[in-house]
Amino acid sequence: MKRKKQKPKEVAAGRENFTRRDFLKGASVAVSGGLLITEAQAASSPPGAEAVAGPQPVAITLKINGRPHKLNLEPRVTLLDALRDYLDLTGAKKVCDRGVCGACTVIMDGKPVYACNVLAMQAEGHEIVTVEGLSHGGQPHPVMEAFIEHDAQQCGFCTPGFVVACKAFLDKHPNPTLDEVEAGLGGNLCRCGTYAGVRQAVLEAAKTISMKGGKANA
């Protein structure tokens, strides 16, 4: 596995608008004394060398939206916390934090999973796609366009999880019936009551994607 050497970069303290990179660099100082691992750390804990990991932080690489992210995390850190607290990828929301509501849904190797129910370590070596990975070059995914058109959102806190779950659902059921939509998306909960819009949005997104030859859902 190729590891890119991190370039040192100064972070201006107290800056209001900082980039994700700044956040990571700052967090690496503040949290557990070195979030982004160095070459030396990587060498000291080769992957697979120990049968039992932790409780001290371990080096892992997560492949998220096509890009590798090197992290040094306690084994108990969930994929959801890794995304939100360590990578500032906050599209996946923390709501129930125990695998019930679907607000943290991400796609792992093509399958929707609850990121709160997967340890970050377990996600190593897998392809993770988050809601942030579904817009390409500022172009919204057809599922997102359908959500907007059918107002399948109110407060919007469940929406990214729903969008990701719908995308994964349509990958498997490109031409779903209403019954299939209701069964297939039963794992995502909404409090404002946007299901009426979601049902319509999924059915319309299926049509749009199939007109585009299925490619838009890639």
Add this chain to the structure above:
Amino acid sequence: MPKCKYDWPEAGDRRLIGQRISRVDGPAKTSGRAKYTYDVNLLGMLYAKILGSPYAHCKITALDTSAAESMPGVKAVRKIQDVGKEIQWVGDEIVAVAAESEDIARDALDKIKIEFEQLPFLVNEEDLSQAGDHAKAAGSEKSGDPDKAFSDPDVVISEGYYGIQTITHCCLESHGSVAQWTEPDTLKTYFSTQNVSGIPGEVGEALRQAGIDVKNNNIETICQYIGGGFGSKFSADRWGVENARLAKLTGKPVKLLLERDIDLEVAGARPSGYAKVKVAAKKDGTIVAWQSDSWGTGGPAGTTMPPIPYVFTGIPNKVTRHTSVGTNTGPARAWRAPNHPQAAVLTMCALEDLAAKLNMDPLEFFSKNADLAGERGEVYRQELSKAAELIDWQKNWHPRGHQTPSSLKRGLGISLHTWGGRGHNSNCGVSIHPDGSVELNLGSQDLGTGTRTVITIVAAETLGLSLEAITLNIGDTKYPVSGASGGSTTVGGVSASTRRGCMDALDQLFAAVAPSLGVPADQLIAKDGKIQAKDDSSKSLTWKQACAKLGVKSIQVTGKNPGPCSLGSSGVGGVEMADVSVDTETGIVKINKMVCAQDCGLIIDMKTAESQCYGALIMGITYALFEQKIMDNITGRMLNPNMEFYKLAGIGDIGELVVHMMTGPGYDERGVIGLGEPPVISPGAAISNAVANAIGVRVPTIPITPEKVLAALEKGGTA
């Protein structure tokens, strides 16, 4: 009569108002780009957690936080309540910890040593005989001569017991904030709040009482997106103030969002309502008398009586008595349409039982008595008629108890509701710049109701521009004060302040361009991105050319609500009907269809207005069938402070939903009226009535769980 200076455009002149327009922040929300309070990550930020009381009623006798304080990674430990304090509910905050990660903060809570003296408690109030001195008389009212009316031999009397449970708000984004002291005397707080403009005052006062010198004008509150409020997020709350104190103590930004269990235990509670009701009508169905003995709890402070009899306030002979029960449970918070869903269940179920006893079709019964609702009687009749058409009442209704050999019994039910919804106080800063850009600033917030969208529509409509031409800023106290979003007051407030502000700004622009067009300012209009003479479109300037006439000075005005010329009013009606199937073998209730016919004056955005109604129906199905804050008499704890057992309806539980907004003549001229509360009031009663119609027996209390359906069938009905 001369036309008032501020008004809404006539129906034929509305280009955007009333259309189906997608919410303007839809792209940010669907893509995950929208940053909620929970998503705010600041450089060097710490994470805070709260240790709450494990007991419903207790006194702290010993508290030792030293082990937590000495843990690596722990940056601050604050005793919120110390030895000697008496605690009144599970989850009440005792200690706050700030640490370098969420996990370390959680570990630190485990290291806190605390001892309690346990005290007697009450957490359930449905059985009033067990309430002892927790129950207190809380008012009674009498009008007419109910004793005489009930003793009239020509009336039909129905008596019953009805109830509605305590539910918790269960906002998907839990309550909390991120606090950062950017200077020793300057606080920046990101809050998940329905009340952006109100937070600095509350936090500032609490901090000064704690000896921290900070002026309100040095407190900024930001809430760009909020993951649900429903009435539970008006206050900064003690945890919000504590978070600012932790940030002060540590010198670092701190994030404190409640964990799900504490959030469900302490940060949400819609009061319960139970009642024994007796009602009487003449044989022709005219309601003549009401008697109710009601009770309920809203936590330690008890409850006030719901507005019963509901809607049919003109019943001539009435007596109501209420008992307030104080319980050792998390305090009540406003929940969409406070006290109205309770009133609807207690009233509409009792009245439908009366209709059944009269052998009357409830549609006919409610229509006949609509005038008891006062001046809105005719509106109710129109809404009853519309809803009946949409649910195909004539074809699908049958007398109580579905006569079918199948174990699936189908039934229909009705409920009516009302709400105020007058616009709140709002200030809208409007700037028109020489380059043609338009900026609107309001210290308001968008709960997901579509506030951003309606403000943008009103501004674009008024200025003759596209939606994209408007830059709107809300959700920050650096913008002009606007009211809290509650009680369906926001849309009326912000649409009026925006309309007035944009009309005033436009007047200034007309004055600036009038000389160059050679047309008097009062003869100019803004239309299709141009400023032109009212009667001669050849005399025009593009918006950009017109704004260039301002030279280097921008126009800046503030539109206000309230203000001259009413742009809104108060008071709406609404009717909802439910079509359900009940499986008498399993007790499971399934929603086939629900219909909502709702008025709310002039509708700014039809799409988000309908969404409010769809959402309300779904939230209503949830509280009618699934959710309940279940309290344990033995431990005093909530048994389901999590989302696997605190059940919300899923996408497969809602059936077909139909919404019809009452618009046009008779409605539009009332101006803008709020919509967040009214449609969520009726579903509990409508579904309960549909179940009674299906199985021929009343399930007295909601939520209508399978267990309760089977228990009711034991006593009768058509199993």
